[in-house]
Amino acid sequence: xxxxxxxxxxxxxLDVDPDTPLLYALRNDLELNGPKFGxxxxxxxxxxxxxxxxxxxxxxxxxxxxxxxxxxxxxxLGNRENPHPLQAAFIKEQAMQCGYCANGxxxxxxxxxxxxxxxxxxxxxxxxxxxxxxxxxxxRIVRAVxxxxxxxxxxxxS
Amino acid sequence: xxSRRSFLKxxxxxxxxxxxxxxxxxxxxxxxxxxxSSLAANSGLDTWLRIAADGQITLSPGKCELGxxxxxxxxxxxxxxxxxxFDQVRVATVDTDSSPNEAxxxxxxxxxxxxxAVRAAAAEVRAILVELAAEELAVDSNRISVRKGTFTVxxxxxxxxxxxxxxxxxxxxxxxxxxxxxxxxxxxxVGKSLQRIDIPRKTFAEAAYIQDIRMDGxxxxxxxxxxxxxxxxxxxxxxxxxxxxxxxxxxxxxxSFLAVVAKREEQAVNAARALAKLCHWDTTELPFxxxxxxxxxxxxxxxVKVVGERGSVGSAPVDKTLSATYSRPFQAHGSxxxxxxxxxxxxxxxxxxxxSQGVFPLRGAIANLVGLDEQNLRLINAEAAGCYGHNGxxxxxxxxxxxxxxxxxxxxxxxxxxxxxxxGEPYGSAMTTKVSAGLDAEGRIVDWRYDVLSGTHSIRPSGxxxxxxxxxxxxxxxxxxxxxxxxxxxxxxxxxxNAVPLYSxxxxxxxxxxxxxTPIRVSAMRGLGAYTNxxxxxxxxxxxxxxxxxxPIDFRIRYLEDQRAIGVLEKLREQMVxxxxxxxxxxxxxxxxxxxxxxxxxxxxVAMRLTVDTATGQIKLDxxxxxxxxxxxxxxxxxxxxxxxxxxxxxxxxxMEHLRLGRVGVASKDWASYPILTFADVPLVEVALIDQPSExxxxxxxxxxxxxxxxxxxxxxxxxxxxxxDLPLTPARLKNL
Numbered sequence: 001x002x003x004x005x006x007x008x009x010x011x012x013x014l015d016v017d018p019d020t021p022l023l024y025a026l027r028n029d030l031e032l033n034g035p036k037f038g039x040x041x042x043x044x045x046x047x048x049x050x051x052x053x054x055x056x057x058x059x060x061x062x063x064x065x066x067x068x069x070x071x072x073x074x075x076x077l078g079n080r081e082n083p084h085p086l087q088a089a090f091i092k093e094q095a096m097q098c099g100y101c102a103n104g105x106x107x108x109x110x111x112x113x114x115x116x117x118x119x120x121x122x123x124x125x126x127x128x129x130x131x132x133x134x135x136x137x138x139x140r141i142v143r144a145v146x147x148x149x150x151x152x153x154x155x156x157x158s
Numbered sequence: 159x160x161s162r163r164s165f166l167k168x169x170x171x172x173x174x175x176x177x178x179x180x181x182x183x184x185x186x187x188x189x190x191x192x193x194x195s196s197l198a199a200n201s202g203l204d205t206w207l208r209i210a211a212d213g214q215i216t217l218s219p220g221k222c223e224l225g226x227x228x229x230x231x232x233x234x235x236x237x238x239x240x241x242x243x244f245d246q247v248r249v250a251t252v253d254t255d256s257s258p259n260e261a262x263x264x265x266x267x268x269x270x271x272x273x274x275a276v277r278a279a280a281a282e283v284r285a286i287l288v289e290l291a292a293e294e295l296a297v298d299s300n301r302i303s304v305r306k307g308t309f310t311v312x313x314x315x316x317x318x319x320x321x322x323x324x325x326x327x328x329x330x331x332x333x334x335x336x337x338x339x340x341x342x343x344x345x346x347x348v349g350k351s352l353q354r355i356d357i358p359r360k361t362f363a364e365a366a367y368i369q370d371i372r373m374d375g376x377x378x379x380x381x382x383x384x385x386x387x388x389x390x391x392x393x394x395x396x397x398x399x400x401x402x403x404x405x406x407x408x409x410x411x412x413x414s415f416l417a418v419v420a421k422r423e424e425q426a427v428n429a430a431r432a433l434a435k436l437c438h439w440d441t442t443e444l445p446f447x448x449x450x451x452x453x454x455x456x457x458x459x460x461x462v463k464v465v466g467e468r469g470s471v472g473s474a475p476v477d478k479t480l481s482a483t484y485s486r487p488f489q490a491h492g493s494x495x496x497x498x499x500x501x502x503x504x505x506x507x508x509x510x511x512x513x514s515q516g517v518f519p520l521r522g523a524i525a526n527l528v529g530l531d532e533q534n535l536r537l538i539n540a541e542a543a544g545c546y547g548h549n550g551x552x553x554x555x556x557x558x559x560x561x562x563x564x565x566x567x568x569x570x571x572x573x574x575x576x577x578x579x580x581x582g583e584p585y586g587s588a589m590t591t592k593v594s595a596g597l598d599a600e601g602r603i604v605d606w607r608y609d610v611l612s613g614t615h616s617i618r619p620s621g622x623x624x625x626x627x628x629x630x631x632x633x634x635x636x637x638x639x640x641x642x643x644x645x646x647x648x649x650x651x652x653x654x655x656n657a658v659p660l661y662s663x664x665x666x667x668x669x670x671x672x673x674x675x676t677p678i679r680v681s682a683m684r685g686l687g688a689y690t691n692x693x694x695x696x697x698x699x700x701x702x703x704x705x706x707x708x709x710p711i712d713f714r715i716r717y718l719e720d721q722r723a724i725g726v727l728e729k730l731r732e733q734m735v736x737x738x739x740x741x742x743x744x745x746x747x748x749x750x751x752x753x754x755x756x757x758x759x760x761x762x763x764v765a766m767r768l769t770v771d772t773a774t775g776q777i778k779l780d781x782x783x784x785x786x787x788x789x790x791x792x793x794x795x796x797x798x799x800x801x802x803x804x805x806x807x808x809x810x811x812x813x814m815e816h817l818r819l820g821r822v823g824v825a826s827k828d829w830a831s832y833p834i835l836t837f838a839d840v841p842l843v844e845v846a847l848i849d850q851p852s853e854x855x856x857x858x859x860x861x862x863x864x865x866x867x868x869x870x871x872x873x874x875x876x877x878x879x880x881x882x883x884d885l886p887l888t889p890a891r892l893k894n895l
Contacts, residue, residue: 016422017404017424019424020422020424021424024422024423024424027369028372028422028423031372032363033363033364033365033366033367033369033370034363036367036369036494036495037369037495037496037573038494038495038496038543038576039496039576039828039829040427040575040576041576041828043576043828043829043830044494044829046494046495073363074362074363075362075363078362079362080358080362083361083362087361087362090357090361091353091357091358091361094353094354094357094795094796094799096225096357096360096361097225097226097227097544097799097800097803098224098225098494098541098542098543098544099225099356099357099360099361099366100225100367100494100495100542100543100544101494101543102360102361103363106361124837125837125838126837126838128837129836129837129838130836131836131837132494132829132834132836133494134492134493134494134543134544134546134807134834135225135544135803135807136802136803136804136805136806136807136810136840136843137799137802137803138806138837138840139802139806139840139842139843140799140802141837142837
């Protein structure tokens, strides 16, 4: 059955079962690499994408539930030519080891920064506490999010 | 000319490293003892370095990226020796068809072993290029040097670059080891915190991981199993209904090995769920509960061996004897990405894409499992999430291979579920250690006895003879025999890694009790026995220091002869003063600990400040300070990242991680039943590196785990007065102290 989705500002039509988890549609049908399979039960956050600006766990979200809504993946955040401040900051702070959790960190932080343009470290930690990192890059990730907030503000004021 | 003495010395170190390598590789090392061990075993220069006509350099090491930044560190070494810019060097992934065989990427040995080989190979390639340039420019080669990929004559740029001479380049020749590498004073690239080469592609969601490999016609597979690989599938089972589910291509069964292949991933997931409901398994009850693991270890049959002895225990007059027992439960690697692999059979050829730590050793094991000649297999490494040791990677590769053999012509993408990973991975071994110290009339430790009881820390499926270590090898209709468990000898050690203290006690005896058969499958997890042994030794040293009213750092230094060990403790002391750690007052506490990983690797001292809520038993980790000496530092920020990560991961192991056990097996199957530290709970970590440019480079990845565990326990004792000797330090154990 065709399912119409809006992904990274593009309309796409997929011939998939409406129960299909959004994660599989994004990764396997649209060949997007951003969202990662980590647990399949909404516990780790590696699969996070933005739906209408809020971070959701795409591994448990059926595609039927996001029809007509705006879906943004890490690809939609930015690229090498035009990086999102979070992407620039994650590179600057080298805020990962294996980086498998980084998608969820950046997507969740993007939603935080959209609501709160200068979060405290405590607010960043609180926003990310549902995202697991096994390598122990937490300190760098908090620094990178803070750095992204500062650079976004500088960009706005300059 | 190599003297007999230095030859023997070299040969000794080569044998130590290659004891896990195929016999063939060992035989090759004997021919060229003056070369670094990895280069001797893989002596073709073109195995390591390839230079394209446009001057683009490809470095091809035998070590794989695990998120530890090894590709960046090795590229820095290669660029430095070749005389090119860092960004001119690309790093190839490990491929059994083209890479040097460096066995496993483990044990924090990659910078030491691969780095030394890359340095020597690159130095030799540079010399060859300089000779070619000398011919081209018609000048004497000793007037030529290389700067950023361009040749200079007497220091002046010649306009001639690598690309211009590369047409005559033949790197298909054996390394001779005759070209000395650069002096360390001339380093411009090594020692710099260059940004890691893999981070941009991960940040911009480009293809970076094995999960991002997609192939035409690729099918999706799932296995159906319990966590017990000895469990027998009770037959007969009527699979008809499942094979008629949407998208199902095939149900693959072989004995108790069961998998389903479907066109789409969600179809494979649904079919696997349906299949699981039809299965009944004959499983064995565990002989212990979580609370009785250590009792079980005490009575389990063990191979007992003295692994370290100095003086004669019992010979010195002892005024007082102190003793204590420490324990660690089973713990999980818990990689963020459940294991997966892609396997593609074409005729009698099988290609497997895997995130294994050792594609060469795994190739032989899978060949044996599927009944192909090893030369018909090609294994290609691709990165997954961090593994922290021997997790499910090799098992998933074997699963994919078994399935692909029955579904030829199509790439099979086998993905483990989160539960498959938690239930199927080989865990970190549960351990018990017992220590007693005899003190003389002045309170000095003059008699030290240490016993370590542990299952193995090494069941890697390395080569055909160890194929029985693969999960599926015990499930198939004709199971492969279980190989004897690995017993890594000192000085590296398995369960006894770091069991021999770095301290100079006059009389000591260290005894290893290796329990060869454990009902729960266990293997190498980051640091192996070092985590528990350092926790025990450093907790006990702290306890004795405290009992004698001595400063814990001064007390340790009194028993140390190794100046670098003293160096990290003195550095840590400075950091603690700067961070005002002395001001900690109850319910806050501070603890310190130190170790040299494997007694031959990196030195690391850790101080932890924390608070204990004795009403709830909750520990709040506040701040960790860490001083490390890793010899020559290739990339300071990369090393610091590893050490920080080690502190945080070990903090998680130490305050909360333990595998839940049910009646018939492991009950931890997801992050709710195996919780780890989150952003809400991790400490701030600050790392200071001690610069030792004239010392060999040492790996940083496993140095901080042991000291962190003991620093936490010592801080808890400092805060509460209570010594908790059983890991993890859960609220239940800390409540109402």
